[in-house]
Amino acid sequence: MTEPAQGEPEQGESAKEEPPLAKSSQGDGTISWSSLLSEAIGRFGRANVENPEGSARRIVEAATGLGPAELALSLEQQATIRGVAQFDAMVARRLKGEPLQYVVGSWGFRHLDLLVDKRVLIPRPETEEIVQWGLEELARCALSGSIEPLVTDLGTGSGAIGLSVLTEVQQAQVWMSDASEEALAVCRANLAALGRAGVRGRIVSGSWFEALPDVLLGAIDLIITNPPYVAERDELPPVVADWEPEQALVSGPLGTEDVHHLITSSPRWLRADGAIVVEMAPDQVDVMCRLAANYFEEVEAKVDLSGRQRGVVARFPRRLHL
Numbered sequence: 426m427t428e429p430a431q432g433e434p435e436q437g438e439s440a441k442e443e444p445p446l447a448k449s450s451q452g453d454g455t456i457s458w459s460s461l462l463s464e465a466i467g468r469f470g471r472a473n474v475e476n477p478e479g480s481a482r483r484i485v486e487a488a489t490g491l492g493p494a495e496l497a498l499s500l501e502q503q504a505t506i507r508g509v510a511q512f513d514a515m516v517a518r519r520l521k522g523e524p525l526q527y528v529v530g531s532w533g534f535r536h537l538d539l540l541v542d543k544r545v546l547i548p549r550p551e552t553e554e555i556v557q558w559g560l561e562e563l564a565r566c567a568l569s570g571s572i573e574p575l576v577t578d579l580g581t582g583s584g585a586i587g588l589s590v591l592t593e594v595q596q597a598q599v600w601m602s603d604a605s606e607e608a609l610a611v612c613r614a615n616l617a618a619l620g621r622a623g624v625r626g627r628i629v630s631g632s633w634f635e636a637l638p639d640v641l642l643g644a645i646d647l648i649i650t651n652p653p654y655v656a657e658r659d660e661l662p663p664v665v666a667d668w669e670p671e672q673a674l675v676s677g678p679l680g681t682e683d684v685h686h687l688i689t690s691s692p693r694w695l696r697a698d699g700a701i702v703v704e705m706a707p708d709q710v711d712v713m714c715r716l717a718a719n720y721f722e723e724v725e726a727k728v729d730l731s732g733r734q735r736g737v738v739a740r741f742p743r744r745l746h747l
Contacts, residue, residue: 458485459500461509465516472520480525481516487529488512524668534585536592540614544607545583546673552651554729555704555736556589559649562700562738563594566646569698572596574646577694579633579687580604582673584612586649591622600627602636605672633683634690645694648701650687654709656680681709688717692742700740702727710734719743 462485469477486496488504488511504512518528526532526547531540534548535556541547563574573596578587581601591599601616603609609628616623629636653676655661661674676683684705691701701721705713710726714737717724722741729735 456504456509457501458489458496458504458508461485461504461512462500465512468516468520474519480519483525483529484512484515484519487515487531522664522667524664527668535589537585537588537615539583539585539588540611540618541583542611543668544605544670545611546651546669548583548585551729551735552585552704553589554727555649555651555702556586556593558727558736558738559586559590559647559702560593562647562702562740563590563597565740566696566698566700571646571696571698573598575641575644576600576647576649577602577637577641577645579636579648579650580652580673580683581612581628582608582651584615584628586651587612587626588615588619588623590647590649591619591626596625598625598627600629600637600641602629602631602633604630604632604636605670606630608670608673633686634694637694642694644696646696646699648687648691648694648699650702651704652676652683652687654680654684654705680706681713684709684713685716688713688737688739689720691739692720695742697744698741700738702736702738704736707733707735710737713737 462481465481465484466477469480474480486493488508489496489499491499515528519525524547526541527543530542531538532548535553539548563576566574574594575598576587576590577600578590579602581587581603584601587599587601590597601612603612609630612628616626616628653672653674655674655676657675657678659680665674684703687703688701695701714724714726717737717739720743721739722743723739725738726734727736727738
């Protein structure tokens with residue numbers, strides 16, 4: 426999971442329910458999308474929703490099915506009855522504090538537009554950087570002759586990491602696992618939307634390495650993962666704690682339980698020149714680097730675009746742990 430800091434989803438404070446937009450509730454095709462957009466911006470502003478204009482515009486895009494450029498040319502068109510109903514429902518959900526990503530039902534991640542809902546974590550910018558670090562490791566492996574890299578995305582959730590690798594590395598074979606069947610249903614839907622690239626993806630159910638077949642032992646080029654790393658005692662912002670799945674957020678009393686397991690168990694699954702890339706909280710990186718040094722020849726702490734430590738890359742598993 427990603428710590429709710431940089432790239433945190435927009436959050437609106439809980440607000441008193443307002444009636445549906447007066448004109449739109451008629452559903453008689455006499456109001457333009459421009460008028461609905463303006464009225465929603467006003468309602469979000471009065472309710473102290475963060476970035477009211479951005480929220481309103483994304484909701485109008487979802488209700489119309491239009492992208493930003495198309496919407497700009499279509500704002501004066503009359504809204505349909507169905508479109509108004511969808512719009513009113515999404516505005517009401519946003520006013521109750523539901524994250525915008527869940528309200529509109531999809532969110533951009535690198536080159537993908539992913540289905541997201543309360544069954545999975547919301548994709549965040551920090552995890553896009555985790556993918557980039559993984560791609561750099563695959564480029565290194567390619568130089569040593571690994572033309573069709575084998576990758577595992579453990580705890581895949583929506584599939585954001587694994588599906589990004591599938592689309593950005595043409596020959597990659599990617600195994601995606603999760604212990605949550607609800608999350609895997611979302612991942613399957615996103616995999617199906619990839620088209621031809623999705624043929625190289627496999628989705629399996631299970632907790633961490635238990636989900637993988639023994640045939641992958643010692644054969645994986647890259648393990649890349651965004652596991653839970655929140656401690657049970659940690660307080661999360663309401664926008665996260667009230668809406669996102671707890672099992673994808675909280676690891677245990679310390680918060681490092683899952684990260685520790687992934688680092689110490691990964692060497693036997695990796696090729697001799699393989700690597701693991703793990704996202705974690707900034708205050709966990711130094712400790713996990715020291716742990717990884719017992720299991721890998723090379724260990725690197727990675728810093729995100731905000732200048733905070735965000736992950737660990739460990740390369741070349743030590744043979745004594747294979």
